[in-house]
Amino acid sequence: MIIAEQKPFEEIAKMTANFDKVLLLGCNECVTVCLAGGEKEVGVLAASLRMLRKQGDRPLITLEETVTRQCEWEYLDQIEKLAEEAECIISMACGVGVQFVAERFPDKWVIPALNTKSAGGSVKHGIWEERCGLCGECILYKTGGVCPVARCSKRILNGPCGGSQNGKCEVKDVDCIWDQIYKRMAALGRMDWLMEIEPEKDWSKARDGGPRKLIREDVMISE
Amino acid sequence: MSDFQPKIVAFCCYYCAYSAADLAGSMRLQYPPTVRMIEQPCSGRIDIRLILQAFEDGADGVYVAGCLEGDCHFLKGNYRAKLRVAQAKKILDDVGIGGDRVEMYNLSGSMGPRFAEIAHEMHERIKKLGPSPLNRKVEPSQLNCEAEPAAGQQ
Numbered sequence: 001m002i003i004a005e006q007k008p009f010e011e012i013a014k015m016t017a018n019f020d021k022v023l024l025l026g027c028n029e030c031v032t033v034c035l036a037g038g039e040k041e042v043g044v045l046a047a048s049l050r051m052l053r054k055q056g057d058r059p060l061i062t063l064e065e066t067v068t069r070q071c072e073w074e075y076l077d078q079i080e081k082l083a084e085e086a087e088c089i090i091s092m093a094c095g096v097g098v099q100f101v102a103e104r105f106p107d108k109w110v111i112p113a114l115n116t117k118s119a120g121g122s123v124k125h126g127i128w129e130e131r132c133g134l135c136g137e138c139i140l141y142k143t144g145g146v147c148p149v150a151r152c153s154k155r156i157l158n159g160p161c162g163g164s165q166n167g168k169c170e171v172k173d174v175d176c177i178w179d180q181i182y183k184r185m186a187a188l189g190r191m192d193w194l195m196e197i198e199p200e201k202d203w204s205k206a207r208d209g210g211p212r213k214l215i216r217e218d219v220m221i222s223e
Numbered sequence: 224m225s226d227f228q229p230k231i232v233a234f235c236c237y238y239c240a241y242s243a244a245d246l247a248g249s250m251r252l253q254y255p256p257t258v259r260m261i262e263q264p265c266s267g268r269i270d271i272r273l274i275l276q277a278f279e280d281g282a283d284g285v286y287v288a289g290c291l292e293g294d295c296h297f298l299k300g301n302y303r304a305k306l307r308v309a310q311a312k313k314i315l316d317d318v319g320i321g322g323d324r325v326e327m328y329n330l331s332g333s334m335g336p337r338f339a340e341i342a343h344e345m346h347e348r349i350k351k352l353g354p355s356p357l358n359r360k361v362e363p364s365q366l367n368c369e370a371e372p373a374a375g376q377q
Contacts, residue, residue: 040270
C-alpha cells in the first residue's frame with residue numbers, strides 16, 4: 001500500500017486560512033490503513049481546524065466525506081454536489097488522490113493534507129516500512145523475495161557493500177538488506193544463485209525514464 | 224475569574240471509575256459538581272474525536288478514568304486510552320486550547336476516595352486555567368493561523 005503521514009497541523013492551518021467553507025475528503029484505501037487519511041482522521045482534522053478558527057473572527061465550516069478511493073473517477077463523481085458547496089477541498093489521500101481530485105474538480109482549489117512517503121506495509125502496530133521501489137522491472141526472484149532496490153540504501157544489485165557491519169547498514173540505522181538476502185538464500189539452499197553477477201539495471205523502466213503510463217487494450221471497453 | 228465554574232467531562236470506565244464513583248457516593252464523599260460523568264464500557268472506548276467533541280460542545284476540561292495498568296477487563300483498553308489522551312493533548316496544544324485541559328487517570332473500583340480526589344484535582348486545575356478559549360473570545364493575532372502570502376489564492 002501507499003504509506004503517508006499527516007502534514008504538521010500548523011502547515012494545514014496556514015494553507016486553509018483564506019477559506020471559510022472547506023470539504024475534508026478522506027480515502028478509504030491505503031491512507032485509512034496507515035491511519036493518516038481515513039474517516040477518523042478526517043473527523044479529527046475537521047474538529048481541530050474548526051476549534052482553531054472558532055477562537056478568531058473567522059469561523060470555519062467543514063464538510064466531511066470519505067470516498068472508497070480518490071484515485072478513481074467513479075468515486076469522485078459521487079461527491080460532485082458536496083464539492084460544489086465547498087470553497088476548497090482538503091484531500092487526505094496520497095499524492096495520487098490529490099491530483100485526481102484536482103483534475104476532477106478543475107475550478108476548486110485543492111490542498112494536500114498528507115505527505116506521501118513510500119510503497120510498503122505495516123510490520124507491526126505503528127511501524128510502516130518501505131518495501132517496493134517501483135522500479136518497473138521486478139528482480140525479487142533473484143534475491144529470495146527481499147528487495148535491494150527499495151531496501152538497500154545504495155540500491156546495490158550485487159551486495160553487500162563494504163559498509164555492511166554486523167548486519168547493519170552504514171548509511172542509516174537499518175538492517176543491511178544484502179545481509180538479509182544472504183541469510184535467506186543460505187536458508188533456502190540457493191547460495192549458488194548469488195554467485196551470478198547481476199548486470200546493470202535498465203532504470204529507464206523506473207521513474208528515471210520519465211512519467212510512466214500503462215496501457216492495456218485487452219481490458220478497454222469501447223464507448 | 225473566581226466565580227468561574229468549569230464544565231468538566233469525565234469519561235469513566237464501567238469497571239473501575241464508575242464503580243469508584245458509586246462507592247464515593249455511598250461513603251458520602253464530597254466532590255465538585257462541575258464534573259459530568261459519562262459511563263463507558265471501557266476506557267479503550269475513548270476516541271480522540273470524542274475528546275475533541277467534548278471541547279467543541281463547551282467543555283473546559285476532560286479526563287478519562289480507566290482501570291489500573293494491567294487490570295483492564297479487556298486487557299489493553301486503558302493502554303490504548305493512555306495513548307489517545309497523549310495524542311489529544313498534542314492536538315489541543317496545536318489548536319491553542321492547551322493539552323493541560325485533558326488528562327488520563329487510573330484507579331480501581333474500590334478507590335472511592337481517590338475518585339473524589341481526582342475530581343477535586345481536575346476541578347482545581349481547570350479553575351486555575353480558566354474557561355476554554357472556545358468559551359471566551361481571544362484576539363485573532365494570538366492565533367497561529369496567519370495566511371501565507373498568496374497561498375491558497377484561486
